[in-house]
Amino acid sequence: MSASQRRKEILNLLSAKEKPIIGSKLAEEFGVSRQVIVQDIALLRAEGAEILATSQGYIMSEQSNQMVMRTIACKHDGSEIKDELETVIKYGGRVKDVIVEHPIYGELKGFLMIQSKEDLKTFMKKSNQDSVKPLLTLTEGVHLHTIEALNEEVLTLIEEKLREKGYLLE
Template sequence: MQNKEKVLGKERRKLILRTLQEAGRPITGRELGELTNVSRQVIVSDVNLLKAKKQPIIATNQGYLYTALPETAEEYEKIIVCRHEPEATEEELNILVDHGVTVKDVRVEHLVYGDVRASIMVSNRQEVKAFIQQIQQANAPYLLNLDESGIHLHTISAPREEQLIEAEQALKKAGFLVE
């Protein structure tokens, strides 16, 4: 549903926040811009203002995502350490999502910058495929390339702890898990 008039300032940010909270999926800056009749650049500024006010919004390769979980939902989370060649990234992510796991981010330790983290937010094979395609189309390097050893960390989450354990076992079997 698109408004005919430009939504201004505070009201626009309230609408953006409500839209993200209710969506349960990433929403692109373009979609939010169409909803409020402003440019994507204005949306980027608004989202940054919302983040500065401690709203749990992250930018993913699929759009903006409100990350607060409903209070009734219990989510298990873990950080795992992996190592593989860049060409194995899709396989690694598919192993994780095939176990019902959401891969939230990737993190590497950079010689100059320290910890460098990027959001991934994939939870099924379709999202993994779209993520890999975006990397390839942009000719962007994988973050794991910043560490010459290929070691990187992922924050993973799942509704059941067993899913995390099973995913780790599958990564170990594939030779990706660093213990």
Template sequence: MTAGEARRARILDELRAAEGPLSGALLAERCGVSRQVVVTDVALLRGRGERIVATNRGYVLADAPASRPVRLFKCHHSTEQTADELTCIVDAGGRVEDVFVNHRVYGKVCSPLGVGSRRDVARFVDELASGRSTPLMEVTGGYHFHHVSAASEDDLDAVGRALAARGYLAEATPYERATFS
């Protein structure tokens, strides 16, 4: 095994063992190489079929085992309510795995999030505020979807109740439930 192959195996091991995203800088430090080498290694791993996703906080494996139940929530609110919505979810025991919209022209447009704590919420909202981008939901008038995971179905029920109590929960159509769940 070459040094590059061993490093790429280590990157996969690190991603499999991680409970959340790992930054390129952290992977570079753990492997003793530059961040650019990690970027190249990730590209090579993707090229051989590994499902590595780059999030705003680092790399994750897209096909990590789903040991937690996951539920689809359709939401609607203003951009200013984004932090409250995400905080509502994590406080009820949920982890926001992704956000996506169903655009009438582009179809499903999705981004992984991996938001599981108030700290993650603050980081995400700060990145939105400091960037030139707007939340994905703005292209659909505030309507968007989240896959939310939790330790139990009871926690997912609590997430649904909390979103409904704040008026953020929107009714998904039968088509949306069948297509996006």
């Protein structure tokens, strides 16, 4: 299979999936290294494909456009990350990203796409590695999340539950 055929197939696979696919799975599927997949994704993005790289793998961005979104401001220390994210998914939301405002670099965004307990478990495993620090450590705990849900009522419920726990910056 040629490189261009492989890239077409990667697009087809990503378009057909509602959940992210990790690079190593794609590499295995096509019999190439993970680095080749990273390069393929970079080339596809350069051609205009809207592929997001999340902590759970690659996903087409249009897969997230069927939901309503709200950006919420939060503040807590790193020990409360799991509970904060768990609260969002427990009440029917998906945490699309985390955003912090850096004094030098401006807005820094990390794509999370956490919508299930399994996604959260994977994220927490990665974030508990020794050398990894969450973005909120750059801003004394202040951060934004883009939350997605099926409707505004679910978003309001999630926001209420986060407020009750003291996670919202108000």
